[in-house]
Amino acid sequence: MENSNSKKWLKPGSRQCLIRRGLVKSMGYTDADLEKPIVGIINTWGETNPGHANFRELADAVKRGVWAAGGF
Structure with a gap:
């Protein structure tokens, strides 16, 4: 799953990623959840x-x- 779209969507290093990760984590999801395929x-x-x-x-x-x- 290294090159999955899920990994690209949440790949650290961009402002968009920061916003996405922040929104998802504010809903109670964990870093482990963010490693799963979306x-x-x-x-x-x-x-x-x-x-x-x-x-x-x-x-x-x-x-x-x-x-x-x-x-x-």
């Missing part, structure tokens, strides 16, 4: 679309799976 999970759940009602729970299950597999 996986973005996007869903279309919303209160105005009843057809997507199950997506909220599905995204939560995916998030738990990412964490269980060692991702962030």
